[in-house]
Amino acid sequence: MSEPLLQAVDLQCERDDRELFRALNFTIAAGTLTRVEGPNGSGKTTLLRILAGLNDSFSGRLLWQGEPRDARREEFLRNLLYIGHRPGIKPLLTPIENLRGLLAGRQQVADTVLRQALEGTGLAGYQDVPCRNLSAGQQRRVALARLLISDEPLWILDEAFTALDFHGVEGLERLLVERAANGGAVVVTTHHDLRLPDIHRIVLGATAVAGDHGATCQQAGEAHAH
Amino acid sequence: MPTDSSVRVRPLTAGPGVMAAMVAVVRRDLQASFRQRQDLLNPLLFFIMVVTLFPLGVSPEVSFLQQAGTGILWVAALLATLLSLDHLYRHDFDDGTLEQLMLQPQPLYLLILAKVLAHWLVTGLPLVLLAPLLGVMVHLEGNSIGILCLTLLIGTPVLSLIGSIGAALTLGLRSGGVLLSLLIIPLYIPVLIFGTGTVAAAAEGAPVSAYIALMGAFLVLALTLAPFASAAALRISMSNS
Numbered sequence: 001m002s003e004p005l006l007q008a009v010d011l012q013c014e015r016d017d018r019e020l021f022r023a024l025n026f027t028i029a030a031g032t033l034t035r036v037e038g039p040n041g042s043g044k045t046t047l048l049r050i051l052a053g054l055n056d057s058f059s060g061r062l063l064w065q066g067e068p069r070d071a072r073r074e075e076f077l078r079n080l081l082y083i084g085h086r087p088g089i090k091p092l093l094t095p096i097e098n099l100r101g102l103l104a105g106r107q108q109v110a111d112t113v114l115r116q117a118l119e120g121t122g123l124a125g126y127q128d129v130p131c132r133n134l135s136a137g138q139q140r141r142v143a144l145a146r147l148l149i150s151d152e153p154l155w156i157l158d159e160a161f162t163a164l165d166f167h168g169v170e171g172l173e174r175l176l177v178e179r180a181a182n183g184g185a186v187v188v189t190t191h192h193d194l195r196l197p198d199i200h201r202i203v204l205g206a207t208a209v210a211g212d213h214g215a216t217c218q219q220a221g222e223a224h225a226h
Numbered sequence: 227m228p229t230d231s232s233v234r235v236r237p238l239t240a241g242p243g244v245m246a247a248m249v250a251v252v253r254r255d256l257q258a259s260f261r262q263r264q265d266l267l268n269p270l271l272f273f274i275m276v277v278t279l280f281p282l283g284v285s286p287e288v289s290f291l292q293q294a295g296t297g298i299l300w301v302a303a304l305l306a307t308l309l310s311l312d313h314l315y316r317h318d319f320d321d322g323t324l325e326q327l328m329l330q331p332q333p334l335y336l337l338i339l340a341k342v343l344a345h346w347l348v349t350g351l352p353l354v355l356l357a358p359l360l361g362v363m364v365h366l367e368g369n370s371i372g373i374l375c376l377t378l379l380i381g382t383p384v385l386s387l388i389g390s391i392g393a394a395l396t397l398g399l400r401s402g403g404v405l406l407s408l409l410i411i412p413l414y415i416p417v418l419i420f421g422t423g424t425v426a427a428a429a430e431g432a433p434v435s436a437y438i439a440l441m442g443a444f445l446v447l448a449l450t451l452a453p454f455a456s457a458a459a460l461r462i463s464m465s466n467s
Contacts, residue, residue, distance in 0.1 A: 005237070030235070054325055055465045065237070078238050078331040086322025092261040093254065101323070104250030105330040105337075108242055130261070153235045184235040 003065065004029045005079070005154050005185050006051065011060035013046055020046055021204055024060070028187060030153060033180045034200040036189045042205025044189040045085060048158050051187065052082040078106070081152040085159055087143035091132035095123060095142040098131060102146060109149055117148040122168070137163040144168075147175060154185045161192040247332045248340040255344035258317070265313055269306040269349050270356065276302040277360045288365045295364030296374055296425040303353045303378060304385060304414055308407060310349045311389040314341070315397050315460070319467075328464060334457040342383075342390050342453070350382030366425075373428040377421040380441045387452035388413045394459035398466045417444060 004027035011024040020043030028034055036044045049055040051062070053073065062069040064076045089098050099114045118127050121141040131139055140163045147155065155176075161169050169192065176186050177196055188194075259266050280298045281291055318324035327337055357378050361371040392410040396402030424437035 088322035101254035105247030
């Protein structure tokens with residue numbers, strides 16, 4: 001396997017005087033699928049936002065291809081596709097306009113490609129309908145259409161499977177596996193029961209349940225069949 | 227969801243330039259604004275109402291209005307801008323597009339500048355364009371109206387730029403409106419003083435180039451520093467959300 005894209009060293013994060021995790025070490029290598037696990041409130045979203053660079057309130061080091069991430073921020077962001085809880089879709093704009101806006105600074109993509117991507121996510125015929133008239137699942141699909149076009153090697157997807165129907169979930173699972181097989185790195189959180197082989201796991205909040213404050217991390221490197 | 231499985235994924239080193247990203251931000255913001263017209267009209271209507279109600283409430287006499295007219299227009303423009311500021315980042319924050327903006331590989335400084343430009347185009351610029359009409363209504367002389375428009379043209383971008391700092395700082399708060407006003411109004415005062423001072427000087431026949439130069443200095447200062455401050459404020463708000 002190739003060198004790690006992203007490496008976390010001794011990450012620690014507190015939120016509202018509560019320690020979410022500490023001494024968290026893991027690597028995210030190209031060609032791997034990583035799932036962040038833990039109960040509600042264990043800091044999954046916070047961890048993903050820290051990795052993406054949206055949350056700066058942590059201690060520890062993050063390395064992008066072996067060098068400090070913040071020193072190579074522009075290059076890091078160029079290589080990152082993050083889709084959060086809030087999918088980044090403007091309700092007043094149509095799916096096509098939304099995608100155009102989201103991709104303008106990242107890739108030059110022709111409108112026909114955008115339309116194909118939207119069709120690929122099952123939104124044929126909805127390309128020019130304002131997103132506020134679409135259902136939650138459909139809006140999610142607009143955001144996920146970016147995955148079909150994306151050339152970024154690192155994907156960070158927060159609650160990627162939320163609001164998707166059965167076929168959507170299946171399609172997305174397949175897409176993530178293919179992506180990893182092609183050399184992309186994928187980090188996801190989900191409560192959905194993923195049936196993916198060779199998935200890496202980062203477990204948060206494991207000891208918090210037992211009453212011990214502070215979550216631990218077990219992870220990385222070892223693959224669990226799920 | 228089918229995908230082209232033949233392509234290997236590799237780290238990227240280059241992508242579209244800064245200009246393309248900025249143009250896209252402006253275009254998207256304008257598109258969104260024009261689909262939500264009441265948000266667009268609100269500050270304008272406020273501006274018109276204050277300026278029309280003032281003579282009715284205080285005095286419709288020509289001598290009074292000629293004296294107070296500039297101040298009325300400037301204060302109304304300032305408050306109208308303040309009224310529109312909360313929308314600058316709020317919608318983007320709620321729907322997640324702000325996150326995506328901050329994750330773009332281009333410098334956040336320039337992307338914020340593009341956002342403020344879009345904001346000014348839909349709030350500040352219409353105020354400047356309406357000002358001559360309202361200037362005539364409060365009996366300002368032709369020369370004064372020209373100078374008034376010039377000061378508004380230089381001044382309203384400063385208001386938008388300074389306002390973006392406050393809007394970014396109060397983003398994480400539930401009801402940031404009051405705090406936003408308290409934070410921003412003191413910073414607006416110099417712009418107001420020099421804006422109205424320029425027109426007063428012109429009405430007395432004094433040279434105004436020094437005033438205009440000072441306002442230009444305000445604009446340059448705001449252009450260079452406000453996006454930095456806004457970017458820092460946005461990062462703080464984002465970290466706490």
